[in-house]
Amino acid sequence: MARPRIAGNLSLVVGGAIVLAILLFALLGPTLSGYSVEGMDMRSRFATPTADHWLGTDNFGRDLWTRMSVGARVSVSIALMSVGIAVLVGATVGLVCGYLGGWVDLVVMRVVDVFLGFPPIVLALAIVAALGPGVVNLTISLAAVFWTEYARVVRSVTLAQREMDYVTAAVALGASSARIVFLEILPNAIGPVIVLATLGLGTAIIAESGLSFLGFGVEPPTPTWGWTLAYGTRYLRSDPWLSTVAGLAIMVTVLGFNLFGDGLRDILDPRGVAQRVRRTPTQ
């Protein structure tokens, strides 16, 4: 009966803590370490973590903690922005197509098919190549690749929800189409979107690294995670530390957002929580 309690949701708490930690790391990292992003120290190249360099150093002896922290600002914001735009556009398109059906659905879904016809990285490359490199253009190109997935998923969920009795009942009570789409159907369709989006954040970070590696993304010296991961592979045999740190950062971030999204979905769905409560052996 009571509102779902946030404290009882382990995924949400752990995921939220990780996300918060990453945000704090991005904000405060350089201040804490005291190193500058560009400050090279050739005497201590490829250092493993020490009291001086908490995450070690890179191939120019630059402090990795500082660089990862500054990179977090770039990588995480690109990921959040591109997935955010993709969800916004994709979900709207999916809702409209699924609810209206007919020729609108037919035409828009064929456009989606065209987007899906390209391998994602090639499409993103083509868009960045046309727009030129840079954080904003990279974000746009990633969003252009990702939105189709959300459009597809939201459309199919909308098709199913549209036929539900509660939608018919809402129409019979005089609700407008906009109200039905955004206030009745959308909340019921958002669960899979949240899960997809949290996974999409990881994909976005990795795609950003790929594009940066190919020279189409964020250009050095901006220290993105993807770039650190990518050039770290050059030294993988002698000094695997560099790529490992970047890879772990991406992994932990994806995990954090994923857990957070999972928990969020449970909180948003009163039925899910009720089932969980029922499963506890209180009888």
Add this chain to the structure above:
Amino acid sequence: MTGATAGRDPAGRLAVEGRDPGRDERAAGREAASLLEVEGLTTVLHLPGGAARVVRNVSFEVASGETLGIVGESGCGKTMLALSLIGMAPHPPAGVVAGAARFRGDDLLALPVRALREVRGRDIGMIFQEPMTALNPLMTVGEQIAEVARRHLDLSPRAARGHSIEMLERVRVPDPDRRARSYPHELSGGMRQRAMIAAALVCDPAILIADEPTTALDVTIQSQILSLIADLQERLGMGVILITHDLGVIAETADRVMVMYAGRKVEEAPVAELFADPRHPYTRGLVESVPIVGRGRDLPLAEIAGTVPEAGEEPAGCAFASRCGRVEERCRREAPRFAERRGGPGSRGRRGWRGTACHNPWGGTA
């Protein structure tokens, strides 16, 4: 069967007992003008094989305070008829092609969608069969009722919330303040149906369309819901269109009954007359197929042989001819017209008439 017990009188006919006797007198004394007049309503369903007329030339009236029962087997067009009235027949594939539904000076069938939305929920409320799924699972019951109040009555969120609690109280939901904050899955089926009724009645509609409102509920809850609807009807003077396939429900609550078969109205009569003296062979079949507890266990239950014609199948003559025991040669040739008969036994005033669409009805043609 519900609270009303149906027994057969010595003549072997189904009699209606357990009704509030005052109810029929009140109904008879009421000569109010019709609230809703439906004329020649025809709805087609466009199927891959061609267009099927699922509602054919149906006319009826509902007065305020009156309950019109619509009975018929599954697929006879009852629900499509109701949805057509408020412009909710799924389009495509369905479309209203002919007829008029006059309500407060407007023809509902000709109203633009925007105007219809104002009518829905404010002037005409509708409740559905499945209380389990007819409420949005992600909104509290109170929010869903309040939403209707905000939309149609222009109430502030706060006032709408208060109104929703008041509505829950009116439909006899215990502890309405707490229940308003419940999600649908936390309520029982009967409770949810009450909540649906509350939402449908927020604006004191003139007409309530109840499409199989009790079919999904068990019998004790069923009779509670029916008596709740009857009480609210009395208090608000609503006209009620009650769609069901359960003759017990009809016997208990309806004033007049309209029997539908294959999209057509085959018989209409005041409820007592319909049960005492069903004219159309189909109606008679329905009435006789109701099982009666404690009677003739060894006798086989009467049934109507055959099945309803498929949508789209339009036999030249009477749609019921292939299943009818009184079929004549003419029935297969020519579709019977609906013929009214006035001044028969028991007919009282304007609302007392009855009629049937049959070439060879029981009791002879009028």
